[in-house]
Amino acid sequence: MEEEPSKSKQVSGFSKLSKRGKLGWIVNNFFKDPELVMKELVSYWHHDEDEQKIIDGMSENTISNFILPYSVAPNFVINQREYAVPLVIEESSVVAAASNAAKFWSERGGFHARVISRIKEGSVYFLFKGNFQVLENNKQALLGEIKSGCKDITRRMDERGGGILDLAFEDLSNEEPDSYKLTLYFDTCDSMGANFINSVLESSSKILERWIYSPEISESATTYYETIMCILSNYTPRCVAEAWVTCPISALGKINGMLPDEFADRFYKAVRIAQIDPSRATTHNKGIFNGIDALVLATGNDFRAIEAAGHTYAARSGKYSSLSECTIDNDIFTFRIELPLSIGTVGGLTKLHPIARRSLELLGHPSADELMMILASTGLAQNFAAVRSLVTTGIQKGHMRMHLQNIAWQLNATTEEFAAIQAHFADKTISYADVVNFLDNLRSNNGVIAQ
Numbered sequence: 001m002e003e004e005p006s007k008s009k010q011v012s013g014f015s016k017l018s019k020r021g022k023l024g025w026i027v028n029n030f031f032k033d034p035e036l037v038m039k040e041l042v043s044y045w046h047h048d049e050d051e052q053k054i055i056d057g058m059s060e061n062t063i064s065n066f067i068l069p070y071s072v073a074p075n076f077v078i079n080q081r082e083y084a085v086p087l088v089i090e091e092s093s094v095v096a097a098a099s100n101a102a103k104f105w106s107e108r109g110g111f112h113a114r115v116i117s118r119i120k121e122g123s124v125y126f127l128f129k130g131n132f133q134v135l136e137n138n139k140q141a142l143l144g145e146i147k148s149g150c151k152d153i154t155r156r157m158d159e160r161g162g163g164i165l166d167l168a169f170e171d172l173s174n175e176e177p178d179s180y181k182l183t184l185y186f187d188t189c190d191s192m193g194a195n196f197i198n199s200v201l202e203s204s205s206k207i208l209e210r211w212i213y214s215p216e217i218s219e220s221a222t223t224y225y226e227t228i229m230c231i232l233s234n235y236t237p238r239c240v241a242e243a244w245v246t247c248p249i250s251a252l253g254k255i256n257g258m259l260p261d262e263f264a265d266r267f268y269k270a271v272r273i274a275q276i277d278p279s280r281a282t283t284h285n286k287g288i289f290n291g292i293d294a295l296v297l298a299t300g301n302d303f304r305a306i307e308a309a310g311h312t313y314a315a316r317s318g319k320y321s322s323l324s325e326c327t328i329d330n331d332i333f334t335f336r337i338e339l340p341l342s343i344g345t346v347g348g349l350t351k352l353h354p355i356a357r358r359s360l361e362l363l364g365h366p367s368a369d370e371l372m373m374i375l376a377s378t379g380l381a382q383n384f385a386a387v388r389s390l391v392t393t394g395i396q397k398g399h400m401r402m403h404l405q406n407i408a409w410q411l412n413a414t415t416e417e418f419a420a421i422q423a424h425f426a427d428k429t430i431s432y433a434d435v436v437n438f439l440d441n442l443r444s445n446n447g448v449i450a451q
C-alpha cells in the first residue's frame with residue numbers, strides 16, 4: 001500500500017500571518033534550533049523600519065533579507081568617460097577580474113561602446129479564422145486605431161518622446177492551427193517599460209478584436225477572433241548595444257609572461273572555439289554574464305530578462321555561439337561584444353531600492369542608452385579577463401587565490417592560520433584538499449608548519 005504523503009508542513013493562510021508569525025512558523029517547522037535560527041534571520045532585518053518596509057514590499061512572504069556583497073570595479077573608461085562600476089555578485093574573482101581588465105584597457109584607449117537600437121516589443125497571440133491577407137493589407141489603419149485607443153496609457157511616454165512605434169502581423173498557423181501574432185514595437189525611453197508594454201498589449205487586444213469584427217475587415221459572418229495572451233517579449237533583438245576594445249598587438253605588452261603575438265593568437269583561437277562549439281560558448285557567455293548580471297542587479301534591473309535575451313541572441317544563427325568576437329587585422333587586435341540589453345534607469349526598482357539608487361548615482365545618473373553601453377563594456381571586460389587567464393596561466397591560479405579566503409573561513413581558520421595558509425600557498429597550486437591537509441598539519445603541530 002502506498003504511504004500517504006505527510007501533511008504536517010502544509011499551511012493555509014501563511015501569507016496573512018505577520019512577518020514574525022511567518023518566521024516563527026518556518027523556524028518551528030523546518031529547523032532543529034528554532035530559537036537560534038529566528039535570532040539569526042531577525043538579525044538581518046534592516047534597523048530602519050521604513051527601509052525594511054520598502055524591501056518587504058518588493059516580494060511576498062518575506063522573513064528576512066538575503067545579503068550579497070556590493071562591490072565596485074574602478075578604472076573603467078568608456079567612450080572617454082571614467083566610471084567605477086557597482087557589482088553585486090557572490091563569486092570570488094569576478095570583481096578583481098573586471099577591475100583588472102578595466103585598468104588594462106584604460107591604458108589602451110578604453111572601451112568604445114554604442115547603442116545599435118533601442119526598440120522593445122511585445123505580442124498579442126490570437127486565434128483567427130478569416131482572410132489573414134486582409135489584416136496584413138490594413139495594418140497601418142490598425143496602428144492608427146491602437147495609437148489613439150491607447151492614448152490614456154501612452155500619454156506620458158509619448159510626451160517623453162517614446163510610445164508605440166510600429167506593428168507587424170505574423171502567421172503561426174502552419175505550426176499551430178488558426179494561430180497568429182500581432183507584435184507591437186515600442187520606445188520606452190529610459191524605463192524598462194515592462195508594465196507599460198503589457199498594459200498597451202492588453203488594451204490593443206481589445207482594439208484588435210473590435211477591428212477584426214468591423215465591417216471594413218470582416219469579410220464574412222464566419223470570421224472568428226480569440227485572444228490567447230498578451231505579453232512583452234524578453235527577446236529584444238532590436239534593443240542592442242555593442243562595445244569593443246582595440247589596439248596594436250604590440251601595445252598589448254607581455255601578458256602573464258606571454259609575448260603579445262602569441263597571446264593575441266591564442267586569445268583569437270579561444271574566442272573562435274567559443275564561436276564554433278556551443279559547449280564552450282555556454283561557459284564563455286556565462287563569464288560575460290558574471291559581469292553583466294552583477295551590474296544589472298546593482299542597478300535594480302531584471303537580470304533574468306537580460307540573461308534570457310542574451311542566450312537567445314547567442315543562438316540567433318540557429319546554433320548557440322559566443323556573444324563576443326575577436327579579430328586580428330593588420331596587427332590590430334580588436335575584441336567586440338554585441339548583445340540585447342533591455343534595461344531602465346527610471347521607474348521600477350531603480351528608484352525604490354536604496355542601493356540601486358546609489359548605484360545609478362555612482363554611475364552619474366546614466367540614461368538607459370548609457371547604462372546599456374556600460375553593461376556591454378562590463379561584459380566585455382569580464383570576458384577579456386577570463387579568456388586572458390584561460391590562454392595564459394589557466395583559470396585556477398587566480399581563482400583559487402581569491403577563493404583561499406573562503407576556504408580558510410569554511411575551515412574556521414584564525415587570522416594567524418590564514419596568514420600561514422597565504423604564505424604557504426603563495427607559490428603553489430591551491431586546492432581545497434591541500435588547504436585542509438595543510439591546516440590539519442599546522443594544528444596538529446601547534447602552529448608550526450611541518451616541512
Ligand code: MEV
Pocket residue numbers: 091283284285286287288290386387390395
Ligand atoms: C567562471 O565563473 C567563468 C569562466 O568559466 C568564464 C570562461 O570560462 O570564459 C571563467
